[in-house]
Amino acid sequence: MTTAPVVSTRTTQRRGRPRDDRLDATIVNATIAEVGAKGWGGATIEGIAARAGVGRGTIYRRWPSKTELFQYAAAAVTRPVEAPDTGSFVDDLFSAVLPIADMLTQPDLAALLPSLLAEAANDASIRQTLRTFVARSRQQAIEAVERARRRGDIVQSTDAETLVDMLAGALVYRRLLLGETTDAAAVRVLVRQAVQSCSTSEAIEENS
Amino acid sequence: MTTAPVVSTRTTQRRGRPRDDRLDATIVNATIAEVGAKGWGGATIEGIAARAGVGRGTIYRRWPSKTELFQYAAAAVTRPVEAPDTGSFVDDLFSAVLPIADMLTQPDLAALLPSLLAEAANDASIRQTLRTFVARSRQQAIEAVERARRRGDIVQSTDAETLVDMLAGALVYRRLLLGETTDAAAVRVLVRQAVQSCSTSEAIEENS
Numbered sequence: 102m103t104t105a106p107v108v109s110t111r112t113t114q115r116r117g118r119p120r121d122d123r124l125d126a127t128i129v130n131a132t133i134a135e136v137g138a139k140g141w142g143g144a145t146i147e148g149i150a151a152r153a154g155v156g157r158g159t160i161y162r163r164w165p166s167k168t169e170l171f172q173y174a175a176a177a178v179t180r181p182v183e184a185p186d187t188g189s190f191v192d193d194l195f196s197a198v199l200p201i202a203d204m205l206t207q208p209d210l211a212a213l214l215p216s217l218l219a220e221a222a223n224d225a226s227i228r229q230t231l232r233t234f235v236a237r238s239r240q241q242a243i244e245a246v247e248r249a250r251r252r253g254d255i256v257q258s259t260d261a262e263t264l265v266d267m268l269a270g271a272l273v274y275r276r277l278l279l280g281e282t283t284d285a286a287a288v289r290v291l292v293r294q295a296v297q298s299c300s301t302s303e304a305i306e307e308n309s
Numbered sequence: 310m311t312t313a314p315v316v317s318t319r320t321t322q323r324r325g326r327p328r329d330d331r332l333d334a335t336i337v338n339a340t341i342a343e344v345g346a347k348g349w350g351g352a353t354i355e356g357i358a359a360r361a362g363v364g365r366g367t368i369y370r371r372w373p374s375k376t377e378l379f380q381y382a383a384a385a386v387t388r389p390v391e392a393p394d395t396g397s398f399v400d401d402l403f404s405a406v407l408p409i410a411d412m413l414t415q416p417d418l419a420a421l422l423p424s425l426l427a428e429a430a431n432d433a434s435i436r437q438t439l440r441t442f443v444a445r446s447r448q449q450a451i452e453a454v455e456r457a458r459r460r461g462d463i464v465q466s467t468d469a470e471t472l473v474d475m476l477a478g479a480l481v482y483r484r485l486l487l488g489e490t491t492d493a494a495a496v497r498v499l500v501r502q503a504v505q506s507c508s509t510s511e512a513i514e515e516n517s
Contacts, residue, residue: 215426218485222423228488235486263479263502266487270478271471273486277426278443279474280436294471298506 125177128153128160132174136213141171141220141227168226175234178210184241190249190300195292197241198268202283204238205276214277239265259299268295333385336361336368340382344421349379349428349435376434383442386418392449398457398508403500405449406476410491412446413484422485447473467507476503 131153135144146167150157164170184196205211221228246261271291275281283291339361343352354375358365372378392404413419429436454469479499483489491499 212430215423215430219423219427222420231486232488260498260502263498266479266482267475267499267502269486270480270482271474272478273482274474274478277485278439278477278481280440290468290471291475294468294475294506298502 124155124159125163128155128163128170129174129177132170133178133209133213136171136216137209140216141230142224146170168229171227171230172233175230176237179204179234179237184245186248188252190245190252190254191289191292191296193245193248194242194268194296195289197245198272198292199285199288200241201238201269202272202285202288205272206282206284211276211282214273239269242268254301255296255299256301264295264299268292332363332367333371336363336371336378337382337385340378341386341417341421344379344424345417348424349438350432354378376437379435379438380441383438384445387412387442387445392453394456396460398453398460398462399497399500399504401453401456402450402476402504403497405453406480406500407493407496408449409446409477410480410493410496413480414490414492419484422481447477450476462509463504463507464509472503472507476500 128149131149132144134152135149139145139148144167146157146160149170150160153160160170164173179200184193187193187196205214217227217231217234221231242265243261246255246259246264249255250257250259250261268291272283272288275283336357339357340352342360343356347353347356352375354365354368357378358368361368368378372381387408392401395401395404413422425435425439425442429439450473451469454463454467454472457463458465458467458469476499480491480496483491
């Protein structure tokens with residue numbers, strides 16, 4: 102069974118030493134396919150190596166353990182596109198949240214989430230992978246709120262974590278509990294609602 | 310292994326004909342314990358009957374199939390307390406959303422959710438149970454938004470579903486992805502933020 106690649110060469114990260122980005126992307130995609138087929142607990146380095154067409158040593162030279170490979174793969178998959186500083190809170194937040202919605206729309210990735218959650222309940226290293234995945238996926242949105250706060254666009258006491266919980270939460274809840282994806286237009290509706298919840302009255306008047 | 314009862318006699322529903330509410334509650338609790346032990350797919354009427362200390366016939370006379378029993382149990386567990394019409398949008402929404410947070414705080418129930426999600430992906434009847442569960446858990450919050458709309462407390466174009474997705478979503482996202490529960494004080498913070506996102510300016514001034 103083959104799976105369309107989820108991660109392209111461009112989206113892999115560099116560490117300190119030179120890496121073969123294309124090989125890294127191949128291994129990340131093999132990891133996703135292996136986890137999709139066997140679950141997080143059942144996936145093995147042997148299986149990933151076979152899917153990637155490389156030896157086990159090639160993987161172990163890069164990542165000393167399955168946990169580290171999983172965390173690298175989670176980070177590669179969730180690395181947001183460079184979110185621009187547009188000077189508009191709505192636009193910044195939209196750019197930061199859209200990749201989360203897009204990720205949840207990809208069937209291969211969305212299909213991994215329920216089993217990841219089920220296995221994370223019983224396995225600390227899978228839980229750690231999940232936390233890495235979640236923290237990366239929300240980072241740009243948190244930064245967009247902080248920039249808006251510094252500009253004075255939002256009420257100074259606004260809690261960035263709560264605001265991002267509501268946005269990312271709505272997307273995850275729709276996908277997992279309602280079975281619905283959220284397209285770009287619907288992401289914009291969500292973001293406008295969230296922005297409205299914390300904008301200073303001057304900013305609301307400018308936007309309306 | 311015994312499990313503390315999740316559902317008390319009071320929280321079961323009546324259908325058209327007379328029921329033994331205490332027996333219904335016993336069977337619902339046995340269902341939750343069985344699913345917790347064997348998963349949704351592995352749970353059997355035999356196992357539930359044994360845990361409840363009743364014969365299979367007693368269960369089949371009430372629910373003709375496992376799916377119907379699961380849906381009844383999901384509805385019993387998620388039936389919100391009677392949410393009062395206080396005339397205040399913040400208070401109504403708080404009363405409607407708090408039971409969702411409380412449900413996610415109960416370890417027995419919260420532990421069922423990831424496996425329910427994982428199994429729902431591959432089983433239409435489990436998916437149907439999940440939809441029943443979700444629809445019931447959000448119903449009071451949707452009604453609170455509609456009452457606020459009729460009173461003119463919120464912008465008339467406010468989308469109740471989106472607002473409730475953000476609130477319920479934040480709670481589910483925190484529990485499943487961040488591993489955090491939300492206490493009553495934090496639910497109030499969330500609700501205030503959501504109310505702020507759609508209040509008419511008159512209502513905002515009254516509240517501040």
